[in-house]
Amino acid sequence: MRIAVHGKEFNRQSAPFIARIFEILQQQKVEIWVSARFGSYLKTAAFKKIKIKKTFNPDDSLKGVDVFISVGGDGTLLEAVTHIAKQKIPVLGINTGRLGFLATISKEETEQALLQVCQGAYTTEKRSMLKLDTNSDAFGKQNFALNDFTLVKKDTSSMITIHTYIDGEFLNTYWADGIIVSTPTGSTGYSLSCGGPLIFPRSGNFVITPVSPHNLTVRPIVVPDTAEITFRVEGRSKKFLVSLDSRVASVDASAVMKVSKSDYVVHLVQLEGQHYFRTLRHKLNWGLDIRN
Numbered sequence: 001m002r003i004a005v006h007g008k009e010f011n012r013q014s015a016p017f018i019a020r021i022f023e024i025l026q027q028q029k030v031e032i033w034v035s036a037r038f039g040s041y042l043k044t045a046a047f048k049k050i051k052i053k054k055t056f057n058p059d060d061s062l063k064g065v066d067v068f069i070s071v072g073g074d075g076t077l078l079e080a081v082t083h084i085a086k087q088k089i090p091v092l093g094i095n096t097g098r099l100g101f102l103a104t105i106s107k108e109e110t111e112q113a114l115l116q117v118c119q120g121a122y123t124t125e126k127r128s129m130l131k132l133d134t135n136s137d138a139f140g141k142q143n144f145a146l147n148d149f150t151l152v153k154k155d156t157s158s159m160i161t162i163h164t165y166i167d168g169e170f171l172n173t174y175w176a177d178g179i180i181v182s183t184p185t186g187s188t189g190y191s192l193s194c195g196g197p198l199i200f201p202r203s204g205n206f207v208i209t210p211v212s213p214h215n216l217t218v219r220p221i222v223v224p225d226t227a228e229i230t231f232r233v234e235g236r237s238k239k240f241l242v243s244l245d246s247r248v249a250s251v252d253a254s255a256v257m258k259v260s261k262s263d264y265v266v267h268l269v270q271l272e273g274q275h276y277f278r279t280l281r282h283k284l285n286w287g288l289d290i291r292n
Contacts, residue, residue, distance in 0.1 A: 015044065020110075024114045059085075069091075081266055092117055117271075126265045128185075129262040130145050132149055134257045136251050138242060147189050148180050150243045161233065164208070181229055184200060187207055205222050230259075231256070
């Protein structure tokens, strides 16, 4: 079996846990590939016994990889998606961070989860993504996102004006600090903190959520993910910020942006007992009442 691993820089306290992950994989006779950046953090004495077969960078082919493991938080898993792109490799998120809606495997569950993965005892859940088309080539080939697209003002000056169209039909002009287009997967992220709804992963929708709108009657709206959402921006600044998940670029105000459903999907590893509703209850403390 061949498994690719990606993670971020970690502290000394986390090193034994991460070393244990590789120890389990080697015990299962797994061929280990590691992202080049993560590999640069594995050069201390704690990892001298790791046998890494190959390192890789974004846009490199991962042909032959059976499972991709992300070690970190949700941001790390979103980075993992940029390595996979259109390659249909299942992703398992091991959570060393805090909340973790995507990286759902806790430290306590990690050993059992790795054994199940190595034995092929898992299913996958498809998560849709969005893509950005614009006359500004800000993101190159990585013009896709699993969580969300955001468009926000670049500085602390006045609000921006965002003219929004759905399938060519005028929807609204938003006077706001910005706007978010979220997939169902990303509905538990930035959109949620701005008042957006939770969306079930297989519902086939996008949600458009304004960021600090001037008009308080403007609310998030759910649209089908078959729609093409187009934005034109006006403001005192000649530049504004656009992000796809955690990747950010500065874009000229003359740019026209179109958000639509990507042809790519992400295959998240699902182990026995895992479910989206369980994640909501656990991560958001649904059903928790201090009176009980």
